[in-house]
Amino acid sequence: MSRHGHGALIALGMALAVGSLLAGCASSSPGPTAFLVPAPPAQSTEYLIQPGDSVDVSFYYHPDNNQQNLLVRPDGKILLPYIGEIQAGGLTTPQLSAEIEKRYAVTLRDPKVAVNVKALNVNRIFVGGEVTRPGFVTFVPGITAVQAVVQAGGWKDTADLQEVVLLQRVNETSNEYRPSKLNLAKVVEQGDTKADLVLGPSDVIVIPKSGIAKANLWMEQYVIKMIPIRISASPF
Numbered sequence: 001m002s003r004h005g006h007g008a009l010i011a012l013g014m015a016l017a018v019g020s021l022l023a024g025c026a027s028s029s030p031g032p033t034a035f036l037v038p039a040p041p042a043q044s045t046e047y048l049i050q051p052g053d054s055v056d057v058s059f060y061y062h063p064d065n066n067q068q069n070l071l072v073r074p075d076g077k078i079l080l081p082y083i084g085e086i087q088a089g090g091l092t093t094p095q096l097s098a099e100i101e102k103r104y105a106v107t108l109r110d111p112k113v114a115v116n117v118k119a120l121n122v123n124r125i126f127v128g129g130e131v132t133r134p135g136f137v138t139f140v141p142g143i144t145a146v147q148a149v150v151q152a153g154g155w156k157d158t159a160d161l162q163e164v165v166l167l168q169r170v171n172e173t174s175n176e177y178r179p180s181k182l183n184l185a186k187v188v189e190q191g192d193t194k195a196d197l198v199l200g201p202s203d204v205i206v207i208p209k210s211g212i213a214k215a216n217l218w219m220e221q222y223v224i225k226m227i228p229i230r231i232s233a234s235p236f
Contacts (some may be wrong), residue, residue: 046092051076052121055088057100060112065104069118082107093117123201127152130159130207144196145205146187160210161185166197167204177204 049055051074057067070078076089083103088096093115104111123139125148132153145164149155161184167177182205186195199205 046094047117049076049088049091049093049096049117050121050123051089053088053117054119055093055096056116056118058114058116059108060114061110062108065108072121125199125202126204128204128206129165130156130209132156139199139201139203143199145182145199146184146196148199148203148205149184149207155207158209159207161188161207163208165204165206165208167206168200169202 049072051072053072055070055072055078057070057080059065065081067080070080072078072088076087077085078088079085080100080103083100086096086099086103091099097113097115100113100115101111104113124136125139125143126136127148128134131149132155134152137148137151145166155161164182164184166180166182168180170176170178182197183195184207186192
């Protein structure tokens with residue numbers, strides 16, 4: 001993932017985390033109205049080249065034109081001699097090979113090429129909110145929401161597992177995310193593994209505070225610290 005992509009994920013995670021703190025202590029407070037049904041995980045297909053990957057381009061009959069360690073730019077393009085920029089992001093290696101051969105056919109005879117992804121960009125998932133270690137966890141195919149939360153140190157006692165917010169990138173080339181909700185309490189308390197969604201690369205998970213936790217925070221900030229009284233036990 002590119003540095004820009006990491007920054008976008010951090011901004012999204014922080015925005016939701018702050019929003020959950022400011023939601024108020026009343027359980028009847030209106031929540032977001034634009035939540036959607038989580039999108040199903042993408043089917044396992046041939047690897048698509050991504051920004052941040054490094055690729056080698058080898059010419060079968062014109063080795064002088066070989067290129068190594070070409071970095072796929074954030075816009076998904078690479079730069080090749082004589083033909084200039086060419087789109088690589090979002091393509092498979094055979095698709096990119098075919099496109100390069102097509103472009104070089106104007107200047108080279110039989111420009112058969114092979115493309116090899118030499119270094120993969122590491123995809124990450126952002127986990128924030130009421131977890132022990134908010135931040136990025138490494139994405140591996142098949143990782144679920146609960147597994148990602150566990151990698152972030154697990155949920156705190158103040159976590160509301162019934163109202164977990166999931167943001168999924170609309171597509172590989174966009175920074176637009178679609179919001180949905182997960183009820184991970186079903187997984188943890190009832191063993192319902194069907195509620196544990198398989199995540200995709202660049203997904204964002206934010207676990208909000210529970211209603212009781214928000215009420216305790218309100219009590220701590222606006223009552224106990226402002227009024228010289230001593231409370232032996234939490235009223236919530």
